[in-house]
Amino acid sequence: MSENWKTCDGSALEYAARYGEAGSDWAGVHVSRRQAIVRLGLGALGLGLAGSALAQATFRAAKKPGHTLVVVFLRGGADGLSLVVPHFEPDYARARPQLALSERQTKPLDSRFSMHPGMPGLLEIWQEGHLSIVHAVGSSDTTRSHFEAMRTMETGAFDGRRHTGGGWLARFLTESDAMESTLRAVSFGGMLPESLRGYPPAMALGRLDDFRLQVPEGVAQDGEWLNDLAKLYTGPKDLLAEAGHETLGVLKMLRDRPKGQAAQGAAYPETEFGRSLKDVAALVHADLGLEVACVDHGIWDTHAAQGTTEGWIANNVGDLSAGLHAFWQDLGERRKNVTVVVQTEFGRRVNENVVLGTDHGRSSVFMVLDTKARGGKVLGDWPGLKPDQLDEEGDLRVGTDYRRLLAGVLKSRMSPVSVQKVFPELTETEVNVVN
């Protein structure tokens, strides 16, 4: 497999990731095979009825409940200094005359840090010992571009432009092909994130309940349509055909999944984020072999009027906390099979700007929800907020490379995989923030 990562460019990699290791059938011939079929032009249309039905498609279900990693990405650059406040730093209040939260307003986490008051749900999880918080986490990216910083983090690279290809989760899924399920990896609420690029079976879902074929009444049974479509999507001839094949598998699985799992006192917020997490919980409960779920939250790009205990940032932390709290309640006993990572592409400048917002900075907060979290104390190397401790732009420096934390989570929680394969450029050791 590693050969494929090295030799393929970004586009061929989408195939390599899926078929590179799948046996002699596909290794090395993925492109020519596809081209051969494309050359037939109306391949499926010409041959359509010759294929066999759904039965031929392999819908693989997980045998036993595995572990699910939920990656929540705070899009736009979340202001870590508002989420987890370093009230022991006099420079915090000095840098933010209007936007600083006072110690009195916030909820103590340890002797140095306190939490934004708008996150009672996360505070409760912290008090239960199910939350690890690491401060001053970031990447090497200094462009302060959303796209560059996200690309770096989602590719799992040192430098998002010169990375080995595909997303870090895609590499993880490819490397740890232990548990085979059509629903191994999903993302909610938008398009497939960069972190899953390079793993074509990953599905971008909208709402779970809406994920079904809508066959006009009186025309035919939906099963018949699934069959007809399955004849067209018999196998891996190109990226979209493969996605269609996988989509049909998911449709069948969801149609047949056990229903009626009620949320146990879980009050999800009526937001996109709340709905997405509710669907993730439903998939976990349904035992469909879900290994990775990506959920976006945000926009956190608070350049202007970010507010303190009310307004933009307060609304965001409130929704984040309520959603995660409901999710954690909903999971009940299944919590022990789930780890949630919360990350963001960068933090924001220490000094507030004149329109009461904050501009793009460097490091921010990284959180992990897990029954074996290392709570009690905010973790991570703290670079400090004194002017001479900040970087040249006036930003909180990176105390911990985000990859060390992700690697730690993979190693301690997910199926065995070589960290080197997932984060090829990582030279430091992983950091375990779950026991």
Place this chain on the structure above:
Amino acid sequence: MGISRREVLMGAAALGLAGCAPTLRRARELQPTAPIRPVDGASLSVRKLNRMGYGPTPEEVARVEEIGWEAYVDEQLAATRAEPAELEAMLRQLDIHSFGAVDLRALPEHEVIRQLHQATLLRTIYSSNQLRERMVEFWSDHFNIDIKKAYGTFYLSKDLNQNLRSQALGTFPKLLSQSAHGPSMLAYLDNKQNRKGGVNENYGRELLELHSMGVRSGYTQKDVREVAKCFTGWTVEDRFLRAGGTFRFDPERHEPGARLVLGHRIAADLGKGQGDRVLDILGAHPATGQHIARKLCALFLGEHGPEVTPEVARAYHTSNGDIKAMMRVILLHPKFGAEDARLPKRPLDFVAGSMRALGSATSCVGLIEPLEKMRQPLYQWPMPDGYSMRASAWTGSLLERWNFALALAFGQLPDLDFSIETLAERLSLPAAEAVNYVLFGQRGKALHSDPRRHLALALGSPEFLWR
């Protein structure tokens, strides 16, 4: 003046007259009826038309056959083909074409969003100048605006439908300058608030990174800051009793001082001209030509893009950013239309392409929700980089495409009309072969004995997912 028009509009809205919208009845006038002879070996023309515009109609395939590809390309580059009168009439009915941003605010936002969709869908489906419409979409991604932010809904129409469309095949430096002056962009990337003592880098950064030179093309953090300062004071008119929603330079907000941008000294006394000077520097910068050429080649040539990019970048430089010159190189390149280019249909391509091929009549209101479900609601990509051109970004949209195909084939989309029988008659082909011909340029085989089920499956097939 503004107030009275606004009152007229509000009064009209109250009477239910505003949004006297394009109707299915009018759209029926656009349906082709005359017999048309299928062309043998049309699949190359079908691919070219899929990539140049929003897909073939039997009439356009025949026209390519008749006048030849090069003459066809020249016609499209000139973009002077007469538009169907009914299309123009329908577009004129939309309030977004008659009123400015301030007046439009009298209408509910969802109504304006509907009209923005209708205008774009009508043009992509019925315009004779398909290349121009494709370019409008390309530039609207390149200069992305999320209408859900900062009153974008109300600002966008003029910036898009007048300014951007008029330069879509013009010159890039002009386009860049229009975008910089556009209220929708000034609001979306916060330059509206970029001012002396409160420099906001958002626009300056994206101008360099996304709009012109491209990331890591030689500019520095310092250039970003200097560029941002050059644009201080570029804002949107919002003073009391002024014609709002237009560009305004406020000298009071301009940060004084000379600047150094990419090694060019920009004099202190230029005022607004500092921003213009930056745009000139960027428009002439080699990295900009390279960046635009790379993106255009990716859109039109897919996997063959990189091999053609240098030639297109050269065309940019020798012509000072003439978009026609670049597009001529691309559209006449031997690799244009190549089978193995791997260009995905995005949802708009998929929806508009199926309408065109089938000769549907539609007011387009029934197409808005499907587009949203397929994850391409128009002008609502939140990040400034525009909707993705990569196939991998669209793998999650397939179920909604199948649902669209089913609803279309079985007549369940509102305000939409077509007939497989009429299509088959016009082409003198059996129904399934007629469907295959208009979609793929080949007669192929029937996937089902029921023509409607065949149509649903053909639209839902892997082949129809690619341009």
